[in-house]
Amino acid sequence: MTNKALIIVAHGSRKDSSNEEVKALGEKVKILQDKYYAFVMTAFLEFAVPSLEESILSCIDKGISEIVILPYFLASGNHVTRDIPEVVEKIQASYPKVKITLKEHLGSAPGMVNLLSDMAVSSNKKL
Numbered sequence: 612m613t614n615k616a617l618i619i620v621a622h623g624s625r626k627d628s629s630n631e632e633v634k635a636l637g638e639k640v641k642i643l644q645d646k647y648y649a650f651v652m653t654a655f656l657e658f659a660v661p662s663l664e665e666s667i668l669s670c671i672d673k674g675i676s677e678i679v680i681l682p683y684f685l686a687s688g689n690h691v692t693r694d695i696p697e698v699v700e701k702i703q704a705s706y707p708k709v710k711i712t713l714k715e716h717l718g719s720a721p722g723m724v725n726l727l728s729d730m731a732v733s734s735n736k737k738l
Contacts, residue, residue, distance in 0.1 A: 623655030
């Protein structure tokens with residue numbers, strides 16, 4: 612079994628159902644990635660728990676030696692460019708033996724344009 616963890620970090624919402632959507636997404640990713648990650652967790656920057664710091668420290672407490680942080684954000688605003696890196700740098704300084712990798716945010720993924728294009732023409736779901 613691998614000694615890696617994946618943390619999907621989202622903004623967080625005052626609306627509980629929105630946070631539950633992120634948690635459900637994390638569970639689905641966990642099923643797909645169980646060969647690569649011992650743990651797949653979600654974290655939030657605001658309005659919901661666990662925080663990113665709590666999730667990282669939880670992984671460290673479990674003996675995880677490599678943590679991958681995946682920002683679930685569409686654009687590179689302050690949370691992506693400042694807040695998340697600050698949390699990672701702070702914890703990395705305290706735990707230099709743990710490898711923490713911060714991935715690009717979701718919106719920067721090469722497949723995003725195709726995904727949006729496909730949804731624009733194929734989705735029949737309306738609000």
